[in-house]
Amino acid sequence: DADVTQTPRNRITKTGKRIMLECSQTKGHDRMYWYRQDPGLGLRLIYYSFDVKDINKGEISDGYSVSRQAQAKFSLSLESAIPNQTALYFCATSDHPGTPSREKLFFGSGTQLSVL
Amino acid sequence: LAKTTQPISMDSYEGQEVNITCSHNNIATNDYITWYQQFPSQGPRFIIQGYKTKVTNEVASLFIPADRKSSTLSLPRVSLSDTAVYYCLVGDRDNAGNMLTFGGGTRLMVKP
Numbered sequence: 001d002a003d004v005t006q007t008p009r010n011r012i013t014k015t016g017k018r019i020m021l022e023c024s025q026t027k028g029h030d031r032m033y034w035y036r037q038d039p040g041l042g043l044r045l046i047y048y049s050f051d052v053k054d055i056n057k058g059e060i061s062d063g064y065s066v067s068r069q070a071q072a073k074f075s076l077s078l079e080s081a082i083p084n085q086t087a088l089y090f091c092a093t094s095d096h097p098g099t100p101s102r103e104k105l106f107f108g109s110g111t112q113l114s115v116l
Numbered sequence: 117l118a119k120t121t122q123p124i125s126m127d128s129y130e131g132q133e134v135n136i137t138c139s140h141n142n143i144a145t146n147d148y149i150t151w152y153q154q155f156p157s158q159g160p161r162f163i164i165q166g167y168k169t170k171v172t173n174e175v176a177s178l179f180i181p182a183d184r185k186s187s188t189l190s191l192p193r194v195s196l197s198d199t200a201v202y203y204c205l206v207g208d209r210d211n212a213g214n215m216l217t218f219g220g221g222t223r224l225m226v227k228p
Contacts, residue, residue, distance in 0.1 A: 004159075033216070035218075041220060042203065042217075042218040042219050042220045042221055043160070043218040044217075044218075045215055045216060045217065048215055048216075056215070058215060059215075059217070088157070090159045090160075092159065099146065099148070101144075101146060101147045101148045101206075101207040101208045102148045102165065103150075103208060103216070104150065104162045104165065105152070105160070105162065105216065106162070107158075107159025107160050107161070108159055109158060109159060110157065110158065110159055112157075
């Protein structure tokens, strides 16, 4: 979805390096998410944020940190990258229709990260 | 514990109708059912959402029986471009309390 922009699209880095993936959105949504996808598998949630002052760990947060700089910006950091963090990373936003289970996610195009 | 169960893969031919069923025996009273489509190297895209009976939009139909323990995504007259992975999500948390979990999905292959 062009309204959710991820940078960079591709990144190759070395073990031990710190790396930041950035996400910005123009949809005006309060809720933002970071997912990771490994080849042939589903998406796993790393962190999510319901507003600027709210950060929550997802299913696989170890080795990652996030920063919600503004409503429109949510960045993911790998403090010391390791090879098993090689994956496709997606940022997403969601509307908040009032009923939690009615949320619809809108995804960015993804960042392919390779850690050598 | 997975909250939904879908077939791992399905094959079809162009022009056929494809039905993908998702089982969700433990669906909660206020849970909605949402389907996403994912093409290779792209983020998932919302397709359809429903609560009961039938929902139809320009892309697909969603059939939900009265007991709501399953749902069926129906794609009419598929084309090669419908080859993708389809995910069924129920509610906003799985049985372990994890937020918005995407399982493995159903990998649909449409052949000419």
